[in-house]
Amino acid sequence: xxxxxxxxxxxxxxxxxxxxxxxxxxxxxxxxxxxxxxxxxxxxxxxxxxxxxxxxxxxxxxxxxxxxxxxxxxxxxxxxxxxxxxxxxxxxxxxxxxxxxxxxxxxxxxxxxxxxxxxxxxxxxxxxxxxxxxxxxxxxxxxxxxxxxxxxxxxxxxxxxxxxxxxxxxxxxxxxxxxxxxxxxxxxxxxxxxxxxxxxxxxxxxxxxxxxxxxxxxxxxxxxxxxxxxxxxxxxxxxxxxxxxxxxxxxxxxxxxxxxxxxxxxxxxxxx
Amino acid sequence: xxxxxxxxxxxxxxxxxxxxxxxxxxxxxxxxxxxxxxxxxxxxxxxxxxxxxxxxxxxxxxxxxxxxxxxxxxxxxxxxxxxxxxxxxxxxxxxxxxxxxxxxxxxxxxxxxxxxxxxxxxxxxxxxxxxxxxxxxxxxxxxxxxxxxxxxxxxxxxxxxxxxxxxxxxxxxxxxxxxxxxxxxxxxxxxxxxxxxxxxxxxxxxxxxxxxxxxxxxxxxxxxxxxxxxxxxxxxxxxxxxxxxxxxxxxxxxxxxxxxxxxxxxxxxxxx
Amino acid sequence: xxxxxxxxxxxxxxxxxxxxxxxxxxxxxxxxxxxxxxxxxxxxxxxxxxxxxxxxxxxxxxxxxxxxxxxxxxxxxxxxxxxxxxxxxxxxxxxxxxxxxxxxxxxxxxxxxxxxxxxxxxxxxxxxxxxxxxxxxxxxxxxxxxxxxxxxxxxxxxxxxxxxxxxxxxxxxxxxxxxxxxxxxxxxxxxxxxxxxxxxxxxxxxxxxxxxxxxxxxxxxxxxxxxxxxxxxxxxxxxxxxxxxxxxxxxxxxxxxxxxxxxxxxxxxxxx
Numbered sequence: 001x002x003x004x005x006x007x008x009x010x011x012x013x014x015x016x017x018x019x020x021x022x023x024x025x026x027x028x029x030x031x032x033x034x035x036x037x038x039x040x041x042x043x044x045x046x047x048x049x050x051x052x053x054x055x056x057x058x059x060x061x062x063x064x065x066x067x068x069x070x071x072x073x074x075x076x077x078x079x080x081x082x083x084x085x086x087x088x089x090x091x092x093x094x095x096x097x098x099x100x101x102x103x104x105x106x107x108x109x110x111x112x113x114x115x116x117x118x119x120x121x122x123x124x125x126x127x128x129x130x131x132x133x134x135x136x137x138x139x140x141x142x143x144x145x146x147x148x149x150x151x152x153x154x155x156x157x158x159x160x161x162x163x164x165x166x167x168x169x170x171x172x173x174x175x176x177x178x179x180x181x182x183x184x185x186x187x188x189x190x191x192x193x194x195x196x197x198x199x200x201x202x203x204x205x206x207x208x209x210x211x212x213x214x215x216x217x218x219x220x221x222x223x224x225x226x227x228x229x230x231x232x233x234x235x236x237x238x239x240x241x242x243x244x245x246x247x248x249x250x251x252x253x254x255x256x257x258x259x260x261x262x263x264x265x266x267x268x269x270x271x272x
Numbered sequence: 273x274x275x276x277x278x279x280x281x282x283x284x285x286x287x288x289x290x291x292x293x294x295x296x297x298x299x300x301x302x303x304x305x306x307x308x309x310x311x312x313x314x315x316x317x318x319x320x321x322x323x324x325x326x327x328x329x330x331x332x333x334x335x336x337x338x339x340x341x342x343x344x345x346x347x348x349x350x351x352x353x354x355x356x357x358x359x360x361x362x363x364x365x366x367x368x369x370x371x372x373x374x375x376x377x378x379x380x381x382x383x384x385x386x387x388x389x390x391x392x393x394x395x396x397x398x399x400x401x402x403x404x405x406x407x408x409x410x411x412x413x414x415x416x417x418x419x420x421x422x423x424x425x426x427x428x429x430x431x432x433x434x435x436x437x438x439x440x441x442x443x444x445x446x447x448x449x450x451x452x453x454x455x456x457x458x459x460x461x462x463x464x465x466x467x468x469x470x471x472x473x474x475x476x477x478x479x480x481x482x483x484x485x486x487x488x489x490x491x492x493x494x495x496x497x498x499x500x501x502x503x504x505x506x507x508x509x510x511x512x513x514x515x516x517x518x519x520x521x522x523x524x525x526x527x528x529x530x531x532x533x534x535x536x537x538x539x540x541x542x543x544x
Numbered sequence: 545x546x547x548x549x550x551x552x553x554x555x556x557x558x559x560x561x562x563x564x565x566x567x568x569x570x571x572x573x574x575x576x577x578x579x580x581x582x583x584x585x586x587x588x589x590x591x592x593x594x595x596x597x598x599x600x601x602x603x604x605x606x607x608x609x610x611x612x613x614x615x616x617x618x619x620x621x622x623x624x625x626x627x628x629x630x631x632x633x634x635x636x637x638x639x640x641x642x643x644x645x646x647x648x649x650x651x652x653x654x655x656x657x658x659x660x661x662x663x664x665x666x667x668x669x670x671x672x673x674x675x676x677x678x679x680x681x682x683x684x685x686x687x688x689x690x691x692x693x694x695x696x697x698x699x700x701x702x703x704x705x706x707x708x709x710x711x712x713x714x715x716x717x718x719x720x721x722x723x724x725x726x727x728x729x730x731x732x733x734x735x736x737x738x739x740x741x742x743x744x745x746x747x748x749x750x751x752x753x754x755x756x757x758x759x760x761x762x763x764x765x766x767x768x769x770x771x772x773x774x775x776x777x778x779x780x781x782x783x784x785x786x787x788x789x790x791x792x793x794x795x796x797x798x799x800x801x802x803x804x805x806x807x808x809x810x811x812x813x814x815x816x
Binding site for chain 1: 297300304309314315316318319322325523527
C-alpha cells in the first residue's frame, strides 16, 4: 500500500493535534475516546463565549449536527469562522440532514457561512446536502439510498467540486473525493452499523488526521476511513460473536493499537 | 411461554421502528445503543425547532426526565403532541419524580398535556406520580418504598386505570399493568442496579417494542422488561464476577444476541 | 498502610452518599458509573429550577467545568450556595482552566462565590487557578507544566492555604494538600491518560469519599486518588495489552471490586 497513509498515522501520533469538537451529546464520549485512541487530543467546548477562542488554539474543528439546537448553532458558526481565520481544517458531519427542515436549514447555513475542508455523511445525508434529493430516515441511511450507493462516487465528486472541499460518503464501501480523484475504501464490517456513533467517530478521526496533515486533506480523510474500517474488521474478528458491547470495546482497542503493520496488511482501497 | 413475546421480538427486528428520544445526557448513549441492539433505530433530537417533525416520522416517542431543563421541556411537549396527533406510542420515564418540585411540576405537566401509552419508573417514582406519596432519594428507589414493593401491583393497576395507559414498575420483580391485568416479570439481577441507565434503557426497549407493535402495549412492555431482565441474568453469568465494566459490555452483548430460544428458555413471569 | 483509608472505603459503601453533579456531557456517564462503582449514588441535575433543591438532599456536590455554558454556570452557583448552606462538601474540577478567558472568568467566579472543600485538576489547571500562570493546551496538562510537576506539592499547598480547602493535583504522582500536610499518591498508570474522563472520574470519587466522610476531607481525597490509581494499575494488568476499550471496562471493574485487601496490598503513598 501507499506509504502515505502510514506516514499520516505517524503524524497524528507525533503531532497530537488538538481537535475542537462541537458535537452531539449522544456520541460525544465515543468521539473523545476515539480521538485519544488514534493519538490526537480532543476538546469539546460549545459555549458561544469561548467557541472561537478554543478553535483558535486547536489544529482542527469538527462540527457535528447530531443534537443540534439554536444555542450550539451560534457556537458552530463562531468556531467555524475562527477556524477559517486561523486556516485550520473544518470537518462537517451533517447528521440527519433531510430529517427535518430545521436540520436542512442549519446544514445550508453552515455550508454557506463556513469554508469547509471535509464533509462526511452517509449516502442519504450527502445526497441531501448535495441537493440531489434523498429520503432520510432518522440518522441512518435510507434503504432506497443504499440501493443506489454505487452512485456515491459521482455524488461525492460533484459535491466536492461544487464546494471545493473533500467529501466522504460512509457506507459498506467508503467513497472519498476531492472533486478530481475518487478513492474507495473497502475496509469495514456491517456490525459497525449496530453501534451508535461510528459515523461520528469517523468524523473525529478525519479531524484528527486532517489536524495533523492540513495540506493533505484527501489522503488524511482516506487514512481516517481506513482506520475505522480496519478497526471494524478487527473488532468483529476479536469480539463480534459475543455481541455489541464487546464489539464496541474491541473497536476502541483496535483504533488504539492501529499501526503501520496493520495498515499495510489490511488496507483495501482503490483510486479512480 | 406464550408465543406472543417471541413474535414481538421478531417484529422489532423486522420493522426496525424509529424511536424518537428526548432524554437525559447521562445515559443517552446507552439508550441509543440498546435501541440498536434490540433491532430498532434511535433518533435523539431535542430542539424545539424540530421536535415535532422528528416525532412525526418516528414509530414511537420516549420522554425521559433525567436531566430536565426548561428548553427540553418545551420540546417534550411539542414532540408529545406531535406523537399524539400521529397516533404513535409515547413512553414516559419520570426519572427522579419526587426529588424536587421542578421535577414534580414537569411530570404533572407532561401527564396532563400528553396522552401517554406507557409510564415506566421505579416504585418511588411511580408512587409519586400516582399521587400516593413517596420518599424519593435522588434517582434510585428509596428503601422504604422498596420494602413495600409488594404493593407495586396495586399501585401500577390503579395508576394505569386512572391514566388509561400501561404502567411499568421496575424492581427486583417488574410489574406491568394496563389497569386490568397485572403481569409480574421475575427476570433480572441485582447487579443491574450498579450501572447507571438500566432504567432508562428499559424505557428505550419499551419504546422499541411498542413502536413495533403499537396495538399490543401491555405485551410489548412486558417483552421489553423480559429482555432487560434476561440480559441482566446472562450478563451476570458471563461477566458479573469481573465487575461493573465487563457486566455493562455483557449486558449490551446479551440484548444484541436476544432471540426466540433465549426468551423461551429464560422468561419467568406470571399474570394476575 | 494506614487503616484510615480502608475505613473510608467502607464508609462510602455503608453510607452510599448521594453525590450531586453538575458536570460536562462528555464524561457524565463515566462519572455516574464510577460513583455507583465505588458505592455511592450519583444524581445529575443542572436546571436552575432545581439545582439548589437537589444539592439540599445530597451529601456532596461536584462542580465540573468541562462543557461549561451560561445556563449551567448559574445552576452551579445556585447548587454551590445551597451546598454551602447545608454544609456538605463541594468539589470543584476546573477543567481546561487557562484555555479560554470564559473558562478563567467562570473558575474565578466559582472560587469567589462558593466555599469549596476540594479543588482537583491537572498541574496546568491548578497552576492557573492558583494564579501562578500556566500554558494550558485544551483539557490536558501542557508538557512544560508536566516537566515542572515536582513543584506540584508547593503549588497545592499554597493554593490550599490561600483558599482554605484541600487541593488535589492529578499526575503521574498525585499530590494532595490541605495547606499543612502534603500527601503524594504514587499509584496510577500512564494509560489512564489515554481515556477521556479519568480526571472527571477522580473528582466524582472525591465527591463520593467526601460525602461519606465530610470531616476528613484530606484523607477522603487521598483515598479517592488511591482508588483510581490502583484501579488504573489493575486495569492495565488485566486488559491494558488489549487496548483502550478493554482497559476502560477493566477500570470500571476494578473500582467496583475495590476492597480493603486491595488497598492494603497496593496503596503507595507518602506524607510530607
